[in-house]
Amino acid sequence: MAEETIFSKIIRKEIPAQILYQDELVTAFRDINPKAPTHILIVPNTLIPTVNDVEPEHELALGRLFTVARKLAADAGIAEDGYRLIMNCNRHGGQEVYHIHMHLVGGKSLGPLLCC
Numbered sequence: 001m002a003e004e005t006i007f008s009k010i011i012r013k014e015i016p017a018q019i020l021y022q023d024e025l026v027t028a029f030r031d032i033n034p035k036a037p038t039h040i041l042i043v044p045n046t047l048i049p050t051v052n053d054v055e056p057e058h059e060l061a062l063g064r065l066f067t068v069a070r071k072l073a074a075d076a077g078i079a080e081d082g083y084r085l086i087m088n089c090n091r092h093g094g095q096e097v098y099h100i101h102m103h104l105v106g107g108k109s110l111g112p113l114l115c116c
């Protein structure tokens, strides 16, 4: 059984976060350490530690990440200029929190790569 992270507590509203969206499948909240004017994390409510743990039964929730990203980008006024969606996996991917999450980053020109 995977170990819960701080994100499970945010989803259950046991610790504070700036939650922008929540439904039965996903929760979106502002990143505590934003890397751009808009930096939102969109997470499935179910704990999936990494992309390596994704199963077909998760497809509905993971698809919802994209429809919510689209909505939140529009709400933030960054849809037209564009933005970046990022999902890190494990050490080499730079993953810090082992509860799968999509970063929605935008509000400025991000360049061709984040870093390498």
Ligand code: 5GP
Binding pocket: 006, 017, 018, 029, 030, 031, 032, 033, 034, 041, 087, 088, 094, 095, 096, 097, 098
């Ligand atoms: P990762 O490196 O795992 O892809 O990204 C984890 C992200 O979670 C980081 O951008 C980090 O700033 C954010 N984060 C870590 N702890 C918290 C927290 O307690 N609250 C919020 N809102 N964001 C967090």
